[in-house]
Amino acid sequence: MSVFGSRWVHAPGHVRELPGDAGLPEGFRAAGAAAGLKPSGDPDVGLLVCDGEQPSSAAVFTSSSTAAAPVLVTRERCRLGSLRAVLANSGCANAATGSRGLDDAAKTQGAAAAAAGVSEAEVALASTGAISHYLPVDAVVKGILQARGELRREGDRDFQAAIQTTDRFEKRANLEVELSSGPVRLCAQCKGAGMISPRFATMLCFVETDARLGAETAQLLLGTCVARSFDRVSVDGQLSTNDTAILMASGSSGVRVAADSEDELRLGEALDALLRGLAVMLVADGEGAQRVARVLVRGGGQERVESVARAVANSPLVKAALHGGDPNWGRIVQAAGGALPGPDPLAIDVWIEDRQVCSAGAALPYEEAELARAVSGLEVEYELALPGEGAVTEVFFSDLSADYVALNAHYTT
Amino acid sequence: MSVFGSRWVHAPGHVRELPGDAGLPEGFRAAGAAAGLKPSGDPDVGLLVCDGEQPSSAAVFTSSSTAAAPVLVTRERCRLGSLRAVLANSGCANAATGSRGLDDAAKTQGAAAAAAGVSEAEVALASTGAISHYLPVDAVVKGILQARGELRREGDRDFQAAIQTTDRFEKRANLEVELSSGPVRLCAQCKGAGMISPRFATMLCFVETDARLGAETAQLLLGTCVARSFDRVSVDGQLSTNDTAILMASGSSGVRVAADSEDELRLGEALDALLRGLAVMLVADGEGAQRVARVLVRGGGQERVESVARAVANSPLVKAALHGGDPNWGRIVQAAGGALPGPDPLAIDVWIEDRQVCSAGAALPYEEAELARAVSGLEVEYELALPGEGAVTEVFFSDLSADYVALNAHYTT
Numbered sequence: 001m002s003v004f005g006s007r008w009v010h011a012p013g014h015v016r017e018l019p020g021d022a023g024l025p026e027g028f029r030a031a032g033a034a035a036g037l038k039p040s041g042d043p044d045v046g047l048l049v050c051d052g053e054q055p056s057s058a059a060v061f062t063s064s065s066t067a068a069a070p071v072l073v074t075r076e077r078c079r080l081g082s083l084r085a086v087l088a089n090s091g092c093a094n095a096a097t098g099s100r101g102l103d104d105a106a107k108t109q110g111a112a113a114a115a116a117g118v119s120e121a122e123v124a125l126a127s128t129g130a131i132s133h134y135l136p137v138d139a140v141v142k143g144i145l146q147a148r149g150e151l152r153r154e155g156d157r158d159f160q161a162a163i164q165t166t167d168r169f170e171k172r173a174n175l176e177v178e179l180s181s182g183p184v185r186l187c188a189q190c191k192g193a194g195m196i197s198p199r200f201a202t203m204l205c206f207v208e209t210d211a212r213l214g215a216e217t218a219q220l221l222l223g224t225c226v227a228r229s230f231d232r233v234s235v236d237g238q239l240s241t242n243d244t245a246i247l248m249a250s251g252s253s254g255v256r257v258a259a260d261s262e263d264e265l266r267l268g269e270a271l272d273a274l275l276r277g278l279a280v281m282l283v284a285d286g287e288g289a290q291r292v293a294r295v296l297v298r299g300g301g302q303e304r305v306e307s308v309a310r311a312v313a314n315s316p317l318v319k320a321a322l323h324g325g326d327p328n329w330g331r332i333v334q335a336a337g338g339a340l341p342g343p344d345p346l347a348i349d350v351w352i353e354d355r356q357v358c359s360a361g362a363a364l365p366y367e368e369a370e371l372a373r374a375v376s377g378l379e380v381e382y383e384l385a386l387p388g389e390g391a392v393t394e395v396f397f398s399d400l401s402a403d404y405v406a407l408n409a410h411y412t413t
Numbered sequence: 414m415s416v417f418g419s420r421w422v423h424a425p426g427h428v429r430e431l432p433g434d435a436g437l438p439e440g441f442r443a444a445g446a447a448a449g450l451k452p453s454g455d456p457d458v459g460l461l462v463c464d465g466e467q468p469s470s471a472a473v474f475t476s477s478s479t480a481a482a483p484v485l486v487t488r489e490r491c492r493l494g495s496l497r498a499v500l501a502n503s504g505c506a507n508a509a510t511g512s513r514g515l516d517d518a519a520k521t522q523g524a525a526a527a528a529a530g531v532s533e534a535e536v537a538l539a540s541t542g543a544i545s546h547y548l549p550v551d552a553v554v555k556g557i558l559q560a561r562g563e564l565r566r567e568g569d570r571d572f573q574a575a576i577q578t579t580d581r582f583e584k585r586a587n588l589e590v591e592l593s594s595g596p597v598r599l600c601a602q603c604k605g606a607g608m609i610s611p612r613f614a615t616m617l618c619f620v621e622t623d624a625r626l627g628a629e630t631a632q633l634l635l636g637t638c639v640a641r642s643f644d645r646v647s648v649d650g651q652l653s654t655n656d657t658a659i660l661m662a663s664g665s666s667g668v669r670v671a672a673d674s675e676d677e678l679r680l681g682e683a684l685d686a687l688l689r690g691l692a693v694m695l696v697a698d699g700e701g702a703q704r705v706a707r708v709l710v711r712g713g714g715q716e717r718v719e720s721v722a723r724a725v726a727n728s729p730l731v732k733a734a735l736h737g738g739d740p741n742w743g744r745i746v747q748a749a750g751g752a753l754p755g756p757d758p759l760a761i762d763v764w765i766e767d768r769q770v771c772s773a774g775a776a777l778p779y780e781e782a783e784l785a786r787a788v789s790g791l792e793v794e795y796e797l798a799l800p801g802e803g804a805v806t807e808v809f810f811s812d813l814s815a816d817y818v819a820l821n822a823h824y825t826t
């Protein structure tokens with residue numbers, strides 16, 4: 001599956017997608033092991049190691065105040081600009097586990113550091129799975145030891161398998177990016193919208209490149225691109241306790257990307273396309289999802305357009321209509337009106353798949369069957385114009401289905 | 414069905430519930446007519462008239478900036494402190510209809526005023542049904558003329574039928590309230606959580622009393638009690654374009670309720686219990702709902718407890734777990750952490766049906782099967798304590814079911 005499969009994501013001219021078995025960039029090895037955290041017996045402990053001599057890295061985390069132990073430990077104890085390894089597990093989120101959860105996370109961090117031959121502060125942790133369960137430390141350590149023996153450049157698929165939960169398809173990509181002094185590789189493994197027990201969805205993303213770049217550049221690129229991708233999607237509006245995205249650069253290609261250079265821009269464009277592609281794939285694989293929609297909102301005031309876009313994307317009524325292939329735009333107007341409360345009528349314009357259905361808050365005539373056909377595809381676009389100018393935003397979201405409810409309503413442990 | 418059927422709603426000692434056929438308080442007449450707005454042929458135009466000599470009234474409306482035409486016309490053109498009639502219809506929300514919608518609403522207001530023998534500014538309008546459709550004015554006028562001929566004190570049931578949409582049961586109550594100088598009556602007709610096409614949920618509530626009170630008292634009582642009832646419920650977190658609650662007092666009992674008097678307090682307690690009862694009934698009749706939950710949040714900062722309570726009540730993950738009878742409190746912690754983002758861990762305590770499951774953000778041991786039984790009833794209570802003291806709030810909410818999705822996903826016009 002191409003990471004550029006959506007009409008909303010385009011590969012820049014200097015970016016080429018490689019086959020799925022192209023392996024990790026030079027300077028990286030990965031592996032996955034089945035340590036028994038998942039009742040299914042599927043892989044659940046992943047280890048990713050960077051062997052570059054002067055590696056750099058960057059990380060972003062959930063903003064939740066009930067962030068999981070691995071997030072807290074990584075954010076507070078790691079050298080985020082020079083990470084050399086990632087230990088990831090599925091099957092247990094290690095969230096809502098208090099100080100014992102922090103101790104458990106630290107133990108596995110120590111084991112991963114020993115296995116990778118790096119210091120503890122160079123090992124990032126990431127977990128996904130059921131909240132409120134304590135981490136089975138011994139099992140994770142066993143998984144680390146097994147994974148250590150299997151580390152290889154072609155291990156990205158195994159690593160990916162170890163971080164997946166109920167994901168229906170792989171969200172992984174291998175790109176080649178042409179820079180001024182030669183090509184570099186850009187790889188990513190991502191999971192999202194899945195659950196274990198089934199319990200809870202989490203987004204994890206790990207990106208590797210063999211370009212040589214400074215930690216500030218890595219943080220700038222990752223921060224900018226996450227804001228335009230993973231920050232712009234919603235399956236159910238629920239902020240995870242475990243969301244983590246990490247970019248690691250081995251420098252092994254010898255191709256240097258200087259700050260404020262043309263190549264920084266080119267690598268940024270590639271990373272942007274990559275993360276947007278993965279983000280849309282994540283929505284497409286949303287729990288029970290059948291369609292992906294984009295709501296584009298423009299008008300005056302960034303906070304206003306943002307608030308309306310989020311309200312539309314998270315409205316269960318809009319999402320249920322999207323699921324049913326129902327061009328029921330009254331719910332879009334309702335969601336916008338709820339997001340911007342106040343006595344003055346909101347002069348909102350609405351387009352669905354380029355057909356205007358509402359002008360200054362009032363219904364326009366349209367051919368209902370024709371519009372119903374337009375919203376029956378795999379991707380649907382809504383465009384909203386609010387009064388004023390200068391601000392614009394977008395959010396990608398999935399539909400709300402009976403499968404979402406079934407996945408989340410029934411207890412299976 | 415008693416309005417005091419929930420464990421969270423108690424009838425004060427001076428309040429007695431009357432049979433459903435007790436009729437409206439003295440000074441009120443009502444009727445309902447089938448005018449063809451509903452494809453089913455069910456009643457869809459309701460008329461309520463107050464014949465008191467010195468009536469008073471109060472009204473509260475949706476805060477949506479895409480409020481429907483009947484809301485705009487009533488809020489801006491009516492004498493809200495001395496209303497003498499209500500024209501309500503189901504089958505069409507007259508929302509997202511711009512200036513034509515305002516004209517249409519005004520035409521029906523004029524017809525209702527003529528039918529009731531009052532001025533236009535004394536007629537409140539309320540509509541519920543599909544958004545983005547224009548009001549069939551001729552049909553509504555026909556309904557008004559028919560209803561006029563059937564106005565009577567026992568017409569509250571017909572009026573109720575005319576405002577219902579997909580409500581599965583009547584939300585109506587007749588109370589007698591003992592005041593210091595004699596008894597007064599308090600009646601209400603309410604609809605909510607229903608749809609027409611099926612399209613959209615709206616809350617309407619009309620309350621009548623034969624007490625004699627000033628308009629300021631009416632506004633104070635209604636505002637206070639709505640804030641503690643209809644403002645504290647959520648079926649799907651979606652603010653309606655048409656929400657309207659109106660209190661009318663005919664004064665026909667001769668029992669006067671003075672401002673700042675003991676009787677004002679007693680009437681307020683009765684109205685409070687009535688509206689809370691109706692609000693919980695509304696949640697119980699939420700689209701596809703099988704259970705009602707209350708989330709009680711206490712801690713420091715009213716905005717913080719409010720934000721957490723809303724986030725829990727509107728979390729599709731929490732609501733799906735409620736549906737499945739799953740005591741999956743990790744999602745409650747997740748919703749709270751998302752509502753209060755920030756780097757510092759949130760020391761949250763969680764109780765489910767009086768059993769503490771989380772202390773300072775960390776899981777406590779509990780007997781899973783026993784807890785699962787505790788959340789399998791028709792009403793489930795969650796209690797959350799945040800750090801700090803002094804603030805407390807509650808929100809009542811329904812579960813998220815496949816039926817909710819089915820009701821809202823499929824287009825049937």
